Amino acid sequence: MAVPKELRDELLQAIRSDLLPFYLQLGCPCAFPRFRSLVEFYHENFQAGPVGCYETELLINECFRQGRACYRPVNSVKADDPRKMYECSVCSSRYVENYQDYSIVFYVSFMQTVADRAIKAGADVAEPFPLPMGLYWLDQSDADVFRSYFQQSSVADFMRYMKETRHA
Numbered sequence: 001m002a003v004p005k006e007l008r009d010e011l012l013q014a015i016r017s018d019l020l021p022f023y024l025q026l027g028c029p030c031a032f033p034r035f036r037s038l039v040e041f042y043h044e045n046f047q048a049g050p051v052g053c054y055e056t057e058l059l060i061n062e063c064f065r066q067g068r069a070c071y072r073p074v075n076s077v078k079a080d081d082p083r084k085m086y087e088c089s090v091c092s093s094r095y096v097e098n099y100q101d102y103s104i105v106f107y108v109s110f111m112q113t114v115a116d117r118a119i120k121a122g123a124d125v126a127e128p129f130p131l132p133m134g135l136y137w138l139d140q141s142d143a144d145v146f147r148s149y150f151q152q153s154s155v156a157d158f159m160r161y162m163k164e165t166r167h168a
């Protein structure tokens, strides 16, 4: 799992200084279906084998684990469930964090909505979904499943797409 450090830094900077402040000014990221679909991205929902997405990992890390958005950890689903649960401090939507590893160097994370209380403000997902870093996979045939769904893009294109509102 490796992408050019410069690209990762550029994207991280754009997320921290532009995307998250934009979302928080309008409410919360939960209101944006494109954000939701990225943090909820899980290959099995597409009937594909192990495929990860760098943007998914980056956003989950920034927004949930590092707490740079509006998500705060709350008591987990059940006492014996090791998964972490987060609540949005703006709209009270709740998410459970899932993590699956296939090897020491290959893992995927994804959020699962357990309570959706957001009022939609962002535009719906439109294909292809522009991604600056994109996907990683074990078998090419699994990556092929997403050929028309995702498209390699610039950070600027990704930002425009992620910030599009419902009535833009």
Ligand SMILES: [Zn+2]
Binding pocket: 028, 029, 030, 031, 088, 089, 090, 091, 092, 093, 118
């Ligand atoms: Zn929210």
